[in-house]
Amino acid sequence: MEVGAPDYLAGERQTAEFDVESMKVTWAGSRHALEVSDRMARLVASDPVFRKDNRVMLSRKELFKNTLRKAAHAWKRIVELRLTEEEASRVRFFVDEPAFTDLHWGMFVPAIKGQGTEEQQQKWLPLAYKMQIIGCYAQTELGHGSNVQGLETTATFDPKTDEFIIHSPTLTSSKWWPGGLGKVSTHAVAYARLIVDGQEHGVHGFIVQLRSLDDHMPLPGITVGDIGMKFGSGAYNSMDNGVLRFDNVRIPRDQMLMRVLQVTREGKVIQSDVPRQLIYGTMVFVRQTIVADASCALSRAVCIATRYSAVRRQFGSQNGGPETQVIDYKTQQSRLFPLLASAYAFRFVSEWLKSLYTDVTEKLQRGEFSTLPEAHACTAGLKSITTSATADAIEECRKLCGGHGYLANSGLPELFAVYVPACTYEGDNTVLLLQVARFLVKTVSQLGSGKVPVGTTAYMGRARHLIQCKSNVQSAEDWLNPQVVVEAFEARSLRMSVACAENLAKFPNPEEGFAQLAADLVEAAAAHCQLIVVTKFFEKLQQDIPGKGVKKQLQILSSVYALYILHKHLGDFLSTGSITPKQGALANDQLRSLYSKIRPNAVALVDAFNYTDHYLSSVLGRYDGNVYPTLYEEAWKDPLNDSVVPDGYQEYIRPLLKQQIRNARL
């Protein structure tokens, strides 16, 4: 905000009952994280190269070129200012535009780190770190996505030349979707079926050079291009998701990533002693980032909708006074505040996932693999439910802004368009929940055999209790007790999983049963994952959280999140008998009074995200609430307003108006 400019939301900020600066620290994770984030946000916001208000007006080509410009400039600043990796990643975050660098740093480098041998890492990583090569992650094909084992691209070992021949045998085997592939990447980690001596050895990664480092032309045998426009106007269209065909492209043998499986000079295929489970580590890492991103996208949408709901007034004017702020309507609150609570919930669960990753990494180093399937199922499930909820929530926030939410400059349409693929990439959300369900059913089936469930499934060890316990909620107050809430969620989740297991047992063929009951299984998996989010939120509150009133607010938000989920999935809770209808009604009463408690803190709770106006890029979500004059000014910038009489008037409007119609039947 400019110094001295009026703050139309000052009144809202005064009613806050907690210390916003302390909440910022809690949201950011640490004072250090807040400081870095704040500094990088300002760095980006103050640099004219990074302006983004013109995004939706650019043509595809201009948009893309502008992204190249930003990426180059960001890199320049990162190098000049000698930024740390943490700082650099915040810069990319605040530049806030999908770009080839996301895949280079986020997938290409990690793939080499995770799947390359020491030698390979030493050769390729320095080049990648200095961006002397630019890489992408080329797995998906036109005809094959979720089922990686179904990929058609082949990598055939040629013992004569000590090379692999990478080939696209069919149209459907064309690589399709990899970000950064279409126009920028010089290299790819491409996935292909390994064929040695006529034998197939599954799908593996290969480093393939795509373009000349001299003139950027595709190398012989490589056909590469962009796959075209995607959802939205700006959004993901700044990314060159690409198509790629290999016509018998030869690469040296040592460009197969060989950490797990090796092909020797002689054409022997050798399993290395590195455990395959290692890949779980990378997956936990990547999905943790996605959950963190969910909390960012969601909090951003909620920030916009909350501020605008405090600015927007509609109905209820008394004696010619101002109308009611729409944030005061209970319907608005019951749609908006659960999303605010979800943003905090996802934030803390992503924080916990970070620690899970550290834990998993340590265990891997110690050669302990037993808890990995649980960690893997848990991250898969959390990725699924947080991204689905966030996608829906962004659109709900847009609707909460009424007509003006439909304007591109509300920031919400493009946020939605750029966010939704998170439900699909890194595992389709339904496919992921099916994986979780498989794990849960297995866990349940092993309960009898004395196998103790670990981590987030530990509660299943108390199956005997949970299957028959009754909630002793007697008043709306009782629902503020985390233990009571958690037990209801545990009972619901356990009973759904057990019911699935029982129904599965009725099928002679378990796979057939799994296929038939898939929809129920997905619901059971979601219930389990919601329990995790609720639990981790409550666990966070066990910690020391400094700052006046901060913990109190988080307690309210944690209850809102839990009771909102309970209300939304009331059918589950009632049909499993985990709570009674009366208790459900009490939860709803409690929820209503919690909304009233949030109300005076709402704007401060979104201020705590510490987003700059640049990052928000929303006229409706402006920090100062000065919405209407800005909307009005912005309108005139549309190219359509270049002239008062539109281009096309002479050809298409005037003739219409001047036409003499004689014989129409209208």
Next chain:
Amino acid sequence: MEVGAPDYLAGERQTAEFDVESMKVTWAGSRHALEVSDRMARLVASDPVFRKDNRVMLSRKELFKNTLRKAAHAWKRIVELRLTEEEASRVRFFVDEPAFTDLHWGMFVPAIKGQGTEEQQQKWLPLAYKMQIIGCYAQTELGHGSNVQGLETTATFDPKTDEFIIHSPTLTSSKWWPGGLGKVSTHAVAYARLIVDGQEHGVHGFIVQLRSLDDHMPLPGITVGDIGMKFGSGAYNSMDNGVLRFDNVRIPRDQMLMRVLQVTREGKVIQSDVPRQLIYGTMVFVRQTIVADASCALSRAVCIATRYSAVRRQFGSQNGGPETQVIDYKTQQSRLFPLLASAYAFRFVSEWLKSLYTDVTEKLQRGEFSTLPEAHACTAGLKSITTSATADAIEECRKLCGGHGYLANSGLPELFAVYVPACTYEGDNTVLLLQVARFLVKTVSQLGSGKVPVGTTAYMGRARHLIQCKSNVQSAEDWLNPQVVVEAFEARSLRMSVACAENLAKFPNPEEGFAQLAADLVEAAAAHCQLIVVTKFFEKLQQDIPGKGVKKQLQILSSVYALYILHKHLGDFLSTGSITPKQGALANDQLRSLYSKIRPNAVALVDAFNYTDHYLSSVLGRYDGNVYPTLYEEAWKDPLNDSVVPDGYQEYIRPLLKQQIRNARL
């Protein structure tokens, strides 16, 4: 489909158990409607001016100009071919691009018809019919939307000159959003607070000329422009939603629409003997159209997702054979088939709404107003739930297409972007449900006084029974009985309304109670509206429906719709005790087996919508299922593929690759 071209979905079409041509008639409403629709669809599809595959690549200005061109061309064809009004409206429908003509025909003309005196109609309608003037509907302002009574624009009568002075006193009083206003309209029906002799007389409509008919320049005192980019790339950006300010613009007194209220030469304000309820007629009409549009948009999305789900294969390959069609997965079915059923459900409820409109119109002519509030509540509610469900469903269909659904040429992103404002315009969906709730609570409160509820609330007359009845479902089969289903829905809806009424009674101040319980009230209203949809679907099946197997399919779909809603809102049914958990589980079992019955008919059921590939504008939804080669070909048309080395390489990529980095900390 081209003659002789292979049909990759032929196998799917062979498994259909009903006559598709008959189903087309049922979907269209009549053989005549199908014939007209089919003929107009082909007319549009075969005309190169109406191509739309390039939409998302155009800049705003090009897009808009292209729309002007299409609108002019459509009009030319309409006149040349002497099309009927029905035919003309189908042409506009299939041109499938928001344009100023939508508002001219859909709002400007009806406003004059509905609110203008005979004299005014005779003067203005011929001009409008021949498009010698182009009009828009200017109600919403920058600061005022839902609350029409809060509009700030003034229309002050000047007895000296016998004129009204139309004025925008504040920035927030700027008209904002009217379609067709920004660049095209020569006239508007503008709404303003009538002020006569210093006295306010509420908000009324005024015909105001905005632009010169000679050179299209805004008239003195008029500031007008486009409000800028909206959601999506093509989508609604072909429309010039506009901003408009009046600086003491004078119009003759007879340009106030005076059917209901008149201002005389002497400045007397006279209520005419035309009943105010007349406006209900127009609202029922407009909302009926919106419900019909919902069924169109939904069926279009479902058609795309269904065909693609039959083409797409993922996992489950056995011995190297083809993978499983994703439509065979129960999760896919449980997400997709309810939407297919919803498309049919909304179709039939919109058909019924059409008859309701006729009924309402007749009653109005006979001076019978007693049933109007019920008709009004019912249409408001149906507008709300069908548009909300459709918006969500389009995005679900997009997700059902996996990664490829995210491509613009899947057709789904732009369909979503163009559709979602239907949740906001013609009444924000939450505000509408609150109106329905108010009506329901009133109906419940009057039950004691012997007032007999009518129309869609008639069931409330059986409150005594419904409040305590128990569903006697004992097997999954029982759920196929419409009476059983309807009773469960009636019990749920009635009990929710009664519970609201009882809770409201606890508040000393009813308005305060209404405000506090708003979220519950909205849920009760939605339950009531879902009951209407279910009932009207079943009622449709009472009719004679010709064609082999057609009725059977519709029976399956009606059960799917009902049981899907029941499953989705299980919490309502259980907490009101309308069904037991066991009965809920049986409903779910029935649902699963209904999905299996739909499966072999799925593609034929979407073929019955009779959409041309032009209208669908989706590579994934092509009639012939030839998806992959088309996706591949389309990709190369993106402007980014104009050159192999992208624009910006020299400036931004090459320097990055060639840079020598010494001092980075990364």
